[in-house]
Amino acid sequence: MDLTPHLPALQVIVPMLSAPLIVLLKPRGLAWAGATAVALLSFAVALNMAIAISDGAHYRYDMGGWAAPYGIELSVGAFSSLILLIVTGAAATALLAGRASIDSQIEPDRQPMFYAAWLLALAGLAGIAVSADAFNIFVFMEISSLASYVLIAGGPNRRALPAVFKYLVMGTIGATFYLIGVGLVYMMTGTLNLADMEARVGAVDDINPILVAAGFITIGLALKAAVFPLHVWLPNAYTHSPHMVTVFLAACATKVAIYVLIRFDFFVFQSNFDWHGSHFSSFLMPLGLLGILVASAVAMFEGHIKRLLAMSSVAQIGYIILGASFVTQDGLTASAAHLFNHALAKGGLFLAIAALACHYDDLRLDRLAGAARSMPWTSAALAICGFSLVGVPGTAGFISKWLLIDAALDQGPFAWLLVLIILASSLMALAYVWRIVETLYKKPAVVQPSSAGEAPLELLLITWLIALANIGFGLFPQFPLNLASAAAELLMGHAL
Amino acid sequence: MIIVFALFLLTLLVITALAIVQTTNLFVAVMLTSIFSLLMASNFFILDAADVALTEAAVGAGITTVIFLAALMLTTEHEKPHLSRRKLNTVVITILASLIIYATFDKPRLGDPDAPVHQHLAPWYLEKTPEYMDFPNVVTAILGSFRGYDTLGEVFVVFAACIGVLFILGVKPPEGSTYNPYRSGLKHHLIPQVVGRLLIPFLVLFGLYVQFHGEYSPGGGFQAGALIASAIILYALLEGEAAALRAVPRSVLLGLVIGGATLYGGVGVVCILMGGNFLEYTVLLDNPVAAQQTGIILIEAGVGMAVCGALLSIFHAFAARPMRV
Amino acid sequence: MSADNAIVLALCVPLATAAGIQVAGRISDNLREAVTLVGAVTLAWVVWGMLPALFAGERPAVMLGELLPGVALAFEVEPLGMLFAALASGLWIINSVYSIGYMRANQERKQTRFYTCFALALAATMGIAFSGNLITLFLCYEILTLSTYPLVSHKGDEHTVRSARVYLGILLCTSIGLFLPAIIWTYHVAGTGDFTLGGILEGHIDGADIGLLLALFVFGVGKAAVMPVHRWLPSAMVAPTPVSALLHAVAVVKAGVFSIAKIIVYVFGVDFLFAAPSANWLVFIAAFTILAASLVALRQQNIKRLLAYSTVAQLSYVVMAAAVLKPLAEIGAAIHMVAHAFGKITLFFAAGAIYTAAKKTEIHQLRGIGKRMPWTMAAFTIGALSMIGVPPTAGFVSKWYILAGAFQADNLVAIFTIIASTVLNAMYFLPIIFMAWFAKEPSGSKDHGEAPLLVVLALCLTATLTLGFFFFNGPVIELEAQLFQGATQ
Amino acid sequence: MNLLELLGYFNYWVFAIVLMVGLYTVIAKINLVKKLIGLSIFQSAVFLMYITMDKVEGGTAPIILKGMEGNVFSNPLPQVLILTAIVVGVSTLALGLAIVVRIYESYGTIEEDEILDAD
Numbered sequence A: 001m002d003l004t005p006h007l008p009a010l011q012v013i014v015p016m017l018s019a020p021l022i023v024l025l026k027p028r029g030l031a032w033a034g035a036t037a038v039a040l041l042s043f044a045v046a047l048n049m050a051i052a053i054s055d056g057a058h059y060r061y062d063m064g065g066w067a068a069p070y071g072i073e074l075s076v077g078a079f080s081s082l083i084l085l086i087v088t089g090a091a092a093t094a095l096l097a098g099r100a101s102i103d104s105q106i107e108p109d110r111q112p113m114f115y116a117a118w119l120l121a122l123a124g125l126a127g128i129a130v131s132a133d134a135f136n137i138f139v140f141m142e143i144s145s146l147a148s149y150v151l152i153a154g155g156p157n158r159r160a161l162p163a164v165f166k167y168l169v170m171g172t173i174g175a176t177f178y179l180i181g182v183g184l185v186y187m188m189t190g191t192l193n194l195a196d197m198e199a200r201v202g203a204v205d206d207i208n209p210i211l212v213a214a215g216f217i218t219i220g221l222a223l224k225a226a227v228f229p230l231h232v233w234l235p236n237a238y239t240h241s242p243h244m245v246t247v248f249l250a251a252c253a254t255k256v257a258i259y260v261l262i263r264f265d266f267f268v269f270q271s272n273f274d275w276h277g278s279h280f281s282s283f284l285m286p287l288g289l290l291g292i293l294v295a296s297a298v299a300m301f302e303g304h305i306k307r308l309l310a311m312s313s314v315a316q317i318g319y320i321i322l323g324a325s326f327v328t329q330d331g332l333t334a335s336a337a338h339l340f341n342h343a344l345a346k347g348g349l350f351l352a353i354a355a356l357a358c359h360y361d362d363l364r365l366d367r368l369a370g371a372a373r374s375m376p377w378t379s380a381a382l383a384i385c386g387f388s389l390v391g392v393p394g395t396a397g398f399i400s401k402w403l404l405i406d407a408a409l410d411q412g413p414f415a416w417l418l419v420l421i422i423l424a425s426s427l428m429a430l431a432y433v434w435r436i437v438e439t440l441y442k443k444p445a446v447v448q449p450s451s452a453g454e455a456p457l458e459l460l461l462i463t464w465l466i467a468l469a470n471i472g473f474g475l476f477p478q479f480p481l482n483l484a485s486a487a488a489e490l491l492m493g494h495a496l
Numbered sequence B: 001m002i003i004v005f006a007l008f009l010l011t012l013l014v015i016t017a018l019a020i021v022q023t024t025n026l027f028v029a030v031m032l033t034s035i036f037s038l039l040m041a042s043n044f045f046i047l048d049a050a051d052v053a054l055t056e057a058a059v060g061a062g063i064t065t066v067i068f069l070a071a072l073m074l075t076t077e078h079e080k081p082h083l084s085r086r087k088l089n090t091v092v093i094t095i096l097a098s099l100i101i102y103a104t105f106d107k108p109r110l111g112d113p114d115a116p117v118h119q120h121l122a123p124w125y126l127e128k129t130p131e132y133m134d135f136p137n138v139v140t141a142i143l144g145s146f147r148g149y150d151t152l153g154e155v156f157v158v159f160a161a162c163i164g165v166l167f168i169l170g171v172k173p174p175e176g177s178t179y180n181p182y183r184s185g186l187k188h189h190l191i192p193q194v195v196g197r198l199l200i201p202f203l204v205l206f207g208l209y210v211q212f213h214g215e216y217s218p219g220g221g222f223q224a225g226a227l228i229a230s231a232i233i234l235y236a237l238l239e240g241e242a243a244a245l246r247a248v249p250r251s252v253l254l255g256l257v258i259g260g261a262t263l264y265g266g267v268g269v270v271c272i273l274m275g276g277n278f279l280e281y282t283v284l285l286d287n288p289v290a291a292q293q294t295g296i297i298l299i300e301a302g303v304g305m306a307v308c309g310a311l312l313s314i315f316h317a318f319a320a321r322p323m324r325v
Numbered sequence C: 001m002s003a004d005n006a007i008v009l010a011l012c013v014p015l016a017t018a019a020g021i022q023v024a025g026r027i028s029d030n031l032r033e034a035v036t037l038v039g040a041v042t043l044a045w046v047v048w049g050m051l052p053a054l055f056a057g058e059r060p061a062v063m064l065g066e067l068l069p070g071v072a073l074a075f076e077v078e079p080l081g082m083l084f085a086a087l088a089s090g091l092w093i094i095n096s097v098y099s100i101g102y103m104r105a106n107q108e109r110k111q112t113r114f115y116t117c118f119a120l121a122l123a124a125t126m127g128i129a130f131s132g133n134l135i136t137l138f139l140c141y142e143i144l145t146l147s148t149y150p151l152v153s154h155k156g157d158e159h160t161v162r163s164a165r166v167y168l169g170i171l172l173c174t175s176i177g178l179f180l181p182a183i184i185w186t187y188h189v190a191g192t193g194d195f196t197l198g199g200i201l202e203g204h205i206d207g208a209d210i211g212l213l214l215a216l217f218v219f220g221v222g223k224a225a226v227m228p229v230h231r232w233l234p235s236a237m238v239a240p241t242p243v244s245a246l247l248h249a250v251a252v253v254k255a256g257v258f259s260i261a262k263i264i265v266y267v268f269g270v271d272f273l274f275a276a277p278s279a280n281w282l283v284f285i286a287a288f289t290i291l292a293a294s295l296v297a298l299r300q301q302n303i304k305r306l307l308a309y310s311t312v313a314q315l316s317y318v319v320m321a322a323a324v325l326k327p328l329a330e331i332g333a334a335i336h337m338v339a340h341a342f343g344k345i346t347l348f349f350a351a352g353a354i355y356t357a358a359k360k361t362e363i364h365q366l367r368g369i370g371k372r373m374p375w376t377m378a379a380f381t382i383g384a385l386s387m388i389g390v391p392p393t394a395g396f397v398s399k400w401y402i403l404a405g406a407f408q409a410d411n412l413v414a415i416f417t418i419i420a421s422t423v424l425n426a427m428y429f430l431p432i433i434f435m436a437w438f439a440k441e442p443s444g445s446k447d448h449g450e451a452p453l454l455v456v457l458a459l460c461l462t463a464t465l466t467l468g469f470f471f472f473n474g475p476v477i478e479l480e481a482q483l484f485q486g487a488t489q
Numbered sequence D: 001m002n003l004l005e006l007l008g009y010f011n012y013w014v015f016a017i018v019l020m021v022g023l024y025t026v027i028a029k030i031n032l033v034k035k036l037i038g039l040s041i042f043q044s045a046v047f048l049m050y051i052t053m054d055k056v057e058g059g060t061a062p063i064i065l066k067g068m069e070g071n072v073f074s075n076p077l078p079q080v081l082i083l084t085a086i087v088v089g090v091s092t093l094a095l096g097l098a099i100v101v102r103i104y105e106s107y108g109t110i111e112e113d114e115i116l117d118a119d
Helices: A004-024 A032-053 A079-095 A098-107 A108-130 A134-153 A160-189 A194-201 A207-224 A232-238 A243-271 A276-300 A305-325 A329-356 A376-390 A396-408 A412-442 A457-475 A478-495 B003-020 B026-046 B051-075 B087-104 B122-133 B140-148 B148-168 B189-211 B221-239 B243-245 B250-273 B290-317 C004-024 C029-049 C052-057 C078-104 C111-130 C134-152 C160-188 C206-221 C231-239 C241-268 C270-274 C281-298 C303-324 C328-358 C374-388 C394-410 C411-438 C455-470 C473-489 D003-026 D032-054 D076-109 D111-119
Strands: A059-062 A071-076 C061-068 C069-075
Touching: A004 A032, A004 A071, A004 A079, A004 A108, A004 B148, A004 B250, A032 A059, A032 A079, A032 A108, A032 A478, A059 C134, A071 A079, A071 A108, A071 C134, A071 C455, A079 A098, A079 A108, A079 A329, A079 A457, A079 A478, A079 B087, A079 C061, A098 A108, A098 A412, A098 A457, A108 B148, A134 A160, A134 A243, A134 B148, A134 C231, A134 D076, A160 A194, A160 A207, A160 D003, A160 D032, A160 D076, A160 D111, A194 A243, A207 A243, A207 A276, A207 B087, A207 C134, A207 C473, A207 D032, A232 A243, A232 C411, A232 D032, A243 A305, A243 A329, A243 D111, A276 A305, A305 A412, A305 B026, A305 C473, A329 A396, A329 A478, A376 A396, A376 A412, A376 A457, A376 B026, A376 C029, A396 A412, A396 C029, A396 C160, A396 C411, A396 C473, A412 C160, A457 C061, A457 D076, A478 B003, A478 C029, B003 B026, B003 C303, B003 D003, B003 D032, B026 B051, B026 D032, B051 B221, B051 C231, B051 D032, B087 B122, B087 C241, B087 D003, B122 B140, B122 B290, B122 C455, B122 D076, B140 B290, B140 D076, B148 B250, B148 B290, B148 D076, B189 B221, B189 B290, B221 B243, B243 B290, B243 C061, B250 B290, B250 C455, B290 C111, B290 D076, C004 C029, C004 C061, C004 C111, C029 C052, C029 C078, C029 C111, C052 C078, C052 C473, C069 C111, C078 C241, C078 C328, C078 C455, C111 C241, C134 C231, C134 C241, C134 C303, C160 C206, C206 C281, C231 C303, C241 C303, C270 C281, C281 C303, C303 C328, C303 C394, C303 C411, C303 D111, C328 C394, C328 C455, C328 C473, C374 C394, C374 C455, C394 C411, C394 C455, D003 D032, D076 D111
Parallel strands: none
Antiparallel strands: A059 A071, C061 C069
């Protein structure tokens, strides 16, 4: 039978329905193998859809056979497809590379549950990306959140626990805010389907509840997306979670929230209210800029390598928000491209750190001095991904930075200020990345690695694969770029 | 008359909420939370939401309280009094509250039949349910079929919580803690014993009724799962952890969760295999109405199993944790 | 072999050499050095092989792919780039010979990494020389920066690492902070960044913005070492001498001034810029750099640092010549790149030879050294005279053209600067020459002779080139005159 | 303003107040269990908001028994949503409490400031 029309549903239900079965796979290694196979399958599904979509396809799916708005509709366009690629790619990559790392951090008898939670997180994030129903997004947001709390709580250090508790509290507040916003919009429009909302919100006479709803939704999702200054949960959660979980979540978790934020705002509000575009940018642009500057500055002085990169994530989220806040085709393209490129760079960096962690228990930066001598390959991959983060030409990060500056130049009289801030933070990124590189390569060793030699081969190979992807997508960025500009077109098409 | 009662309930709700914030005894706070949930449930009932009221009573007032108490037993009952230096919070929160209240003046009046919510989707559901499903409870129809995908998601939220709790509490407890599997304060108390034993069969029976009668009256898988779980938790409280685990072992519980979730998802997959969309029950049988009914009964059974198993697993994970001495 | 393919080959040969060095380095040192030499000769053969096509007026081009719509990775050979590539590839051969002698004699560590990075740097240099648009130029520019970092920090001690950090920091910060926005700005307003004779900016930008954009470019190209972004160059002197010689007298610094010249000629357009009053400041800043750097050089005690400041000054000659914005001066700029390259590489080779043979690094230690190392000091003398601009050396030819261009433009600042700096150059080079040949060696000094044969051979070769260029510079001038055949007629 | 109208606003006001009481408890209290209690109050408030909007004047619960087809029924959709939300709420709570138990076991306290001091 032809499964092609079912792909959007399969994207979610394959990992979701596999999760309970994974719990049953007690023997050593089997749960890992099962979860990896499922994640790869999801990635294949996402890739399949992405290729069709870059040829102009658009997937729609009526759950239960009930047409929208009565039933729940799934809809996969360019933007969601890009997100799906990131999510499934991150999940599959981290699993493929991470067996040794996970074995060393999670006890064998707890592993089946860990992998089940992994698949649930994957299913939840994918579910958000494919859904076209405001409430359904909430449900899947909760699946992904609960599963991520579980994953992060698997961190070996006791500090993971307060960190995940904070994440849980703030995440729940964010989700509840979103729920309030959706409720208010539902109250005024009587519908939950995003497209239907878009059509009906314009007819609403009493604007106050919609205004409050937009506020609640934006703040709630900004909390989930760790937009500065609502990012306080993020650094500790990323620092203390198991290394592979950091790879997975840093690459995609906050991005999905940004995706919903952008999509909700552009689909439902922008198209109907003339003033919403300026509200949106006047609210988010300062946050984006502040986030870029403050988080980059903090990252320069962080001593723990994972915390440092977590702070850098906050800054990078600022870039994405900034691009979206221009409310232009170019700005959104830059944002969407940066979603992808940052996932590549950060995923690669955290993979390399997981590799370092195989031989270094203490990941404070000064303890890692001289690591390049015993782990030259890992360090080189880390440097490449780091340069991609900075935006050195020839890497993926350069492409999005180029697009972002190009888009910023259209922003009227204050364009130079925007460019200045972007450049300043790039230089700060250079400073903190260089600090890492120099420590690894040039500083005399402080601690001897627990054992000599490189990281496990599969981890090393995957890390290099991602590092090369950073270069590859820096030189031949057409594929993600096509999706990104198609996504921007879709979003702006609604705003017109 | 009912309006005055509603006003009274709502006022009581606010007072309870404030009392919860004020008290420094966590045990008291949890008990007040239970009362808060009950008040909420009554309110829901007044507002014609019978299904929600039943769920809130079973889950909010029942299960939540039990889990809270179980957690308190493992931690501490007393909140350290501290001087709140966070004046800013109060300010922020007051501003937010007044904003929301301000926004309410544009909201449709309570019960206004012309409100958009009553104009758009709801009439369709009310009209089509008899036609497509041929049973009275529209809530069950939406839950099970029209928005069955949400409900599937919800089952997996419960599943995630279940494996999450098992995962998080799956690490070895620290040294110096003891575990008494027969601890149960109620075993030798006559009145709880008698009343409790009387209650358990009725609870289970009521649970089963709610499960299988969900299409006709308020109720369904969630409520049934929660009710049966409460019955077994009550049994555990009366007879002790070990006895309850003997009656329903852990493996059975996990099997229930996995089986329930898989049953639900499996029905959806079968729909795909039979040529429909995911969860499109209509393709299951020749007669679409009967097919819808069958599908909904099956997935409700899955929900019931999963919720019951998950809640009990969570309870046992807490209860089996040794207390600190 | 078509010239289009030759471009790709010119990029690939150094890369393949780098890979070959990595492999050969695991087998034997001799094999590794053989690979280096073979790579250098092959590259020169490929690059020089393109010359006939260029003289015939062809412009070989190749496009690798599009990064973004309208932003492509493309290469095109034109006279300026051809000259630069031919220079760099030719000197790489000589420098390789020198390196082998130097690195062996000084028993440097990690030589495989050294040769590998060197080859990578050459690949980037070829990329810069042949780049067909701004983005390709920028990409190769950054690769050059990154690939030379391991060379600069080769020694690995704390002082070296700190200096290398200054090197990398200034080059990367200026390029990302100034060069990149200038490029994006150009693409944004002009819609393209392709190097086009006559410029692409005319009509897209006006008023003070021209001066601002030019400033972003000039200071963004930190490798040109226009003050105040010159600090990296003295810092880079911690590198082994062959690195200083080829990279910091030829490849890297020339990449900087070459980029500026190319941007002035192909992005702004000489006539467009000449007509823009807001762009006048460049001559002044270049003149200031020349004089200030020469004054600083006067006070240096360390030979390599003196040479570094001399380089800063000489680079600004090229910038100033380009900024005079007259055809003769532009040709002078191109010739000066060659002339200075020959002279300065000779000087560095000599400094390295002195270090290898006598372990001397300071100027005052050079008393009487001419008698012990006559070949070396003879070459040093020729190089120094070329720096001053005394005939019959290469330096005279280029100064002549620049001066002629300055008269053509009636640019008094430039004329004065050239004269004043010639005096300053004489003031810091002549005493050294005098001291080396005629002063008496202090008693009790170490007995030593010439540096190893390969080292001396290399520096004699470059000294000969310095002299030879005075007599045989016709082809170069003919090639560069092509730049203005269309524009001036 | 008739009584029902007042009640309508009153419902929303109670929603707003309870919501803020919950939020205040989450933010201002440093005891972790208390925070979770606040979180559940916070979520309950949202349930109230949704259920408030389902009511139709003179309506009954949306159970269409035989012979009642002409009656007015309250809106079933918010009820379905809140059924889901309640279960989500208790799931989050269970997970949160499990974490609190582990925190107590590792740190010996469930007060946020003491936990911060311990690290």
